[in-house]
Amino acid sequence: MINRLATLFAWAMAIGAALFLLAPLIVIAAASFSPTPVFDLPVDGASLRWYTRIGQMDGFWPALSLSLQLAAFSTLLALVLGTLAAIAIAQGRLPGAEAIGTFLVSPLMMPGLVLGIALLQYFRMVGFNAAWSALLLAHLVVTLPYVARTMIAGLSRFDFTLVEAARTLGCTYPGAILKVMVPALAPSFLTAGLFSFLASFDNYPVSIFLTDVRTKTLPIKMLQYIEEAPDPTLAALSTCILAATVVLLIASDRLVGLHRMAGTGQ
Amino acid sequence: MSERDHLVVRQASKRYGATTVLDRVDLSIRRGELVTLLGPSGCGKTTLLRLIAGLALPDTGSVSIAGRDVTRVPPHKRNVGVVFQNYALFPHLSVAGNVAFGLNVRRRPKAEVRAAVEKALALVHLGHLAERPISALSGGQQQRVALARALAVEPDVLLFDEALSALDRKLREEMQGEMRRMLRDIDATAIFVTHDQDEALTMSDRVAVMNGGRIEQLAEPRLIYERPASLFTLNFVGLSTRIPGTVVSEDNGTVEVDTPVGRLVATGGFIPGSRVIVATRPEHLRPATGDEGNAVNGRVRSIVFQGSRSLVEVGAGGETLLAELPGQEAAHLAPDAEIRLGWPVRETFAFPAPELSTPELAA
C-alpha cells in the first residue's frame, strides 16, 4: 500500500517536473506561430511570417556564423586535447592523475561570469585583443571540461585487455587502438562532442566579456534583439534552434543510443 | 624438433622492479597436450602466460613455439590464441564479428572467413547466435565466443587465463568437461591457468604446480596427488595429514621418524637427525587392524559427513590426523571416541621441514 503510494507519488513528481521543464519550450514554440507582433498564442490562425523574418534581422548571419565557428573549432580542439589528457589519466601511471582530472573538470563548477571576467583581465594583461581568437580560447576553457569528463569516464570503463586481445589476434599495437579502442569509445566521443558543441553554442556569460562591436555571438545578439524589438521573430529563432538540437539528439540516439551516451546503460 | 617440444620455455625469468615474478622457469609441452598451471595468487601464472603470448618480454631465457624461437616476436606474429579471464570480447561487434576479427585482420577472403566463423561457432554450439550483440549473451555463452574467437585463427597454442573462474560452480563443471572434449577433438595444444585444483586435475594431461615464480612439479594429475614432490604441492593439492618429526634411522629408501604421535616409517632418504614432515593422504588412513606399517592411537575430534564418505579429524599427541572413511566405517564413530588409525608405509612421505618452523635447529 505504502509502496504503491510511493510509486504514484514518484510518477506524479516525474511528470510534474517534465511538464515544468517543457512548458516554457512549448509556449515559445507556440508563440512563434503567432499572427500578431506580440508574444501571443496563435488561437485564431497560425502564421509563418516570423520565420521568414529571422534571416532579415540585423547582423543575424554573421552572429550565427561566428557561433557555429566557435562551437565547431572549440569542440574539435577540446576533443583532441581532452582525449589525450583522459588517456594519460586513465592509464593511471601518471602521478597525481586524480588531481589533474579534477583540475581539468573544475571550470564546470565555476560561474561563467567569474570565468568571463577572469579571462578578460588575463587577455588584457597579456595584451591579447583579437576578439575571435580570444573567444575561441574562452570557449575552449568552457568546452574542455565537458570533453575531459566524458572521456575520463569512458576510458575508465574501457578495458585495456581488449587491446591485448586484438594484438594476440593479429593486430599491431596502433592497429589494435584504431580497431578496438576508438570504436569502443565512439559513444563517448559523440557525447563529448555534442555537449561541448551545445555548451559553446549557447554560452552567454563568458562570451559577453570578450565580444566587441563587430564580433557578437548569437546568444548575445539575441539578447540585444529582445531589448530593442521584442517580437516573435526571436521565438521563431528559438524554435529553430530547439528543432535543430532535437534532430541532433535523435541522430545521435540512432547512432549509439542515448542511454549509452548518458552512461545509464550497461 | 621432437614431439615433446611443441612449446618450449627455457630458463625464463621476469622481474618487476625488485620482485622476481618468474625465476628461471622451464616448461616443455607436446603437440596436442593440455597442461594446467596451478598455483596460488601472485605466483606468476599470468605472467608466464603473457610471456608465451608475447604481451610481456622475459628478462632472460627464451620461448619457442612449433620449432620457432619467438622470444622477441611481437604478439601479432606469434599465432597464439588467448582466452582472457574477463573474455575481452569486443563490445562493438556481434558474435560473428568477434569470431571473424582475427581472420579479417589477416585479410582472408570473405568466403573463407564466413566458413571459418561458421565452423568455430558450430564447435562451441553457438551457430544460432551469430548475429547477437555481445551484451545479449550469458556468461557461459560469452566464454564460448571467446573460445571460438581464439580457435578461428587456428593458433599453434591456446592459452586460457582463469577462463572459467567467472562462471558459477555448476556451469564451470559442465564447461570443464565440454572444453576438454572440444580441445581433444581438434587436437589443440593448450595451457590453462587456474588456482582451482579440481579444474587442474580434471582438465589436463599434466599439471605444473607453481609457487613463488617457479614450477615445483610438472606431472600427470594422478602423480601430483599421489606422489607430491614437495611439501608445497602436498599442501596445495588435496588434503593431508602432516606431522613433524626427527629422523632416527635411514634404510634403503625408508626412514624411521620420531614424532609426537610415536615412531613412524616413511619413504624418503634423509640422514639421521634431519627435521622432516611426515605426511599421508586421508584415504589411506583406516581403523587399524594390526598389520599396517604405521599406527597411531587418538581421539575423534570431529566428523564431517560428506555423503558416501566422512572426513574424520583425530587428535593425537597434540597433532591432527585426517582420515577419509567410507560411510559404514564412520557410522559408529562419535566425537571423543578412542580410535586407532593405521596406514601403509608406501603411502607415507617425508619432506624436509621448512626452516622457519625449526628455529631451535638453526644453531
Ligand SMILES: Nc1ncnc2c1ncn2[C@@H]1O[C@H](COP(=O)(O)OP(=O)(O)OP(=O)(O)O)[C@@H](O)[C@H]1O
Ligand atoms: N606489470 C606489473 N608490474 C609490477 N608487478 C607486476 C606486474 N604484473 C604482475 N606483477 C606482479 O607479479 C606477481 C605475479 O603476478 P601474476 O599476475 O603473474 O600472478 P598470478 O599467478 O596470475 O596471480 P592470480 O592468480 O592472482 O592471477 C604479482 O606479485 C604481481 O603483483
Ligand SMILES: [Mg+2]
Ligand atoms: Mg593471474
